[in-house]
Amino acid sequence: MPKQKTHSGAKKRFKLTGSGKLMKQQAGLRHNFEGKPTKRTRRLGQDQVLSAPDTKVAKKLLGL
Structure with a gap:
């Protein structure tokens, strides 16, 4: 059987912590900052x- 390939989009978007949790970047931080409070952007x-x-x-896509 051939090797499983890691999903390219998933490996760019998710990061595995030492305890095994998956981290992601929160959406909504690309544009329109004038309308968002500084507290929210932080x-x-x-x-x-x-x-x-x-x-x-996500773990299935990453091959974990």
């Missing part, structure tokens, strides 16, 4: 833990 800049149902799918 919060959006932090990495976020992927939800449990999404983690199951």
Whole structure:
């Protein structure tokens, strides 16, 4: 059987922590900053833990 290939989009978007959690970049930090409070833009800049149902799918794409 051939080797499984890692999904290229998934490996760019998700980061695995030491404890096994998957981290992702929060959406909404690309444009239109004038209408967003500074507090919100700082919060959006932090990495976020992927939800449990999404983690199951993402780990499959990453080959974990």
